[in-house]
Amino acid sequence: MIDKKTYEEIVGKNIRYEILYRYETIRRLIKKYKKDNLKILDIGCGHGFLPFFAEKNWIIYGIDNDEERIRRARKIQHKNAIFKKGDAENFNLNKKFDVILALDVIEHLNHPEKCLKLISKHLYDDGIFIVSNPNRHSFWTLFFDNRFIRLENHKHYWSSEQFAKMAEKFGFKLVEILPRPFFGEAIGWFIKDYRPFLKYDNYLGKLFPNNCTGCFLVFKF
Numbered sequence: 001m002i003d004k005k006t007y008e009e010i011v012g013k014n015i016r017y018e019i020l021y022r023y024e025t026i027r028r029l030i031k032k033y034k035k036d037n038l039k040i041l042d043i044g045c046g047h048g049f050l051p052f053f054a055e056k057n058w059i060i061y062g063i064d065n066d067e068e069r070i071r072r073a074r075k076i077q078h079k080n081a082i083f084k085k086g087d088a089e090n091f092n093l094n095k096k097f098d099v100i101l102a103l104d105v106i107e108h109l110n111h112p113e114k115c116l117k118l119i120s121k122h123l124y125d126d127g128i129f130i131v132s133n134p135n136r137h138s139f140w141t142l143f144f145d146n147r148f149i150r151l152e153n154h155k156h157y158w159s160s161e162q163f164a165k166m167a168e169k170f171g172f173k174l175v176e177i178l179p180r181p182f183f184g185e186a187i188g189w190f191i192k193d194y195r196p197f198l199k200y201d202n203y204l205g206k207l208f209p210n211n212c213t214g215c216f217l218v219f220k221f
Helices: 004-011 017-033 067-074 112-122 139-144 146-151 160-170 184-189 196-207
Strands: 039-043 056-066 081-086 097-103 123-134 173-179 215-218
Touching: 017 097, 017 123, 017 173, 017 215, 039 112, 056 067, 067 112, 081 160, 097 112, 112 123, 112 160, 112 196, 123 160
Parallel strands: 039 056, 039 097, 056 081, 097 123
Antiparallel strands: 123 215, 173 215
16 A cells, blocks of 8 residues: 555645545455455546555556546556546446446436446456445535535435435445545535544544435445
8 A cells, every 4th residue: 555645746735635534445345345356447536546545466447537637547657557538427348347436426427327337247246336425415415405416516416225226226235334424525615624623524424324425335246
């Protein structure tokens, strides 16, 4: 695992601390459900965070529709990471994966079911799919209503149960729900430095999971 200082030197210092928390959590979830020598697909990989949290024998494939993000991700030059421009609603990598991630991606898509169908085609029969989505019943959506949806450019909002029901159509079985921080990075609108607040925010998320900013959902296929 590469330390944060090295990451900042390559990618830049404008890094959101909830992203660090997110990928640390993803690493723990992957290790909980799968053994070593994994092929992992990160849909909407952004600037290429995952390799910094990966085990040595994980092979990472990342796709994103933003050319600038892919360019930055390729700067990492991680020997077990491959990054390509790709559309979450229309990709074919001609291979299957042990783990597929879609972290804060699917709610932005015009046709989320297209993405779920493609994920099912690219996942091994014993594979796992980990998704994180904003929570339809979070503090922010309840307080700001549709204004928050427009602000974050989200096209969809689901509860965990609603998303799980949609995923079931494509053969996915929900095995774990893990709440994210209660307020999340949006608290940065009000607090300049979010880092000292993060551990308390995580605690609030566990205390009030139905109203946290979002959840990690783990599915088996």
